[in-house]
Amino acid sequence: MRELLKVFKIGGGIIDDSAQLGQFVIELSKIAGKKILVHGGGKGASDMLQILGIEPRMINGRRITDAATLDIVTMFYAGKTNKQIVALLQQQQVNALGLSGADGNVIRATKRPVREVDYGFAGDLNDQSVDANLLHQLLQQDLTPVFCAITHDGQGQLLNTNADTIASSVAKALASQYEVELHFCFEKNGVLADVQDDQSVIPQITPTQYQELKANGVIAAGMLPKMENAFAALEAGVERVVIEHAMKINEPIKTVLCRS
């Protein structure tokens, strides 16, 4: 039987709120067994870019990462946020180890090709990007890897990478060695049947039910990329995807996506 591994992803909202981040870290420390954390960015980098007079450029909700922006996001994500989370986890006796994709060559990305839009130093992942063996070794040493959303191309170039993509790529890469649960933590209780009602959490969704919910327009547009990402992870061998409130990971309220 494969050992259980839980991969948690948290977004910028929690990182911007130190009380929430502290609470999340305490809740995460109560989760027994092997775990990995992937964290997004937060507003700090955007604020710093503004102070420095570097205008944040977004196209279709995605940041354009020029060289100056890459410098700043690397400082925030890999420096401030990552080390702060690692230190807080250590305080809770979780032996966290902060990683960018460059560290140990653990996630090698490719710079996004320029088509209609030049996203700059943005990294895309493929099925070969994650070094599952190194992660397995670190997990066997009872370390808890903590990923920021910075990767590299193996040619000396750091790359800004979507944190949801990192979480699902890490989960998929470890699915043959572990029974992997992928947890997307955000500011809602789960996938809601009624976006106005935070108690209307749908407890379980299979691929068939997802198609129905999508056809009926129940699942809001903003949730669709996360859901597609989640079902792709299930197809690739991840056991369960859990969508839950970051402050309630140890409470029963959540949505579980499963293969059938």
Add this chain to the structure above:
Amino acid sequence: MRELLKVFKIGGGIIDDSAQLGQFVIELSKIAGKKILVHGGGKGASDMLQILGIEPRMINGRRITDAATLDIVTMFYAGKTNKQIVALLQQQQVNALGLSGADGNVIRATKRPVREVDYGFAGDLNDQSVDANLLHQLLQQDLTPVFCAITHDGQGQLLNTNADTIASSVAKALASQYEVELHFCFEKNGVLADVQDDQSVIPQITPTQYQELKANGVIAAGMLPKMENAFAALEAGVERVVIEHAMKINEPIKTVLCRS
């Protein structure tokens, strides 16, 4: 026979010069066998502090690390500089893994006690600070640890720590498992008999010779802390301390300090 391990320390001067840093990384990649790199800060953090209107405060040549300064130095040292060096080493096929002391709890420091001066969030190390077992495991996985000069106290607090101190503490901690060579790399060819003449490198210095050189005033005041640090490392089991030019680590010109 213990395996050879080389611990290299580079300072801010190289980090501020991307051409020099790139060349150092290439030279380091030619060094066969187990190695660890410790890097100092560089001017970037001070420049950023100035842009943000945070006045750098120094007492007796040491930075006072208030909370805002700690944030910025963590971003630069653990974020920008550390990940940049790791990515450059990966480009040269060196499987580098960036670390702060918080990562894997590998260096636990204590906040410097407030006596005449309050240094703020400055971390001091002792004989128990470095987790030699974790470093040994990483080295056995053919990883090259790359340390920035940020540690933690185990209670959730990051601490700014002297990079020379980190290098010698890491070297001392591994001296029972490895034959450790500690390399202090800087912008001179070694310890000079005549500070005006960069060719006047003293090839070897024993503790007895050091006392004579110090008594005769041959060794310049600025070198004394580095020398004291070096001989303390030798006393604690480090095999050799090498003082050399960061651009010439593969050339024979250097000063070797040894126990006798």
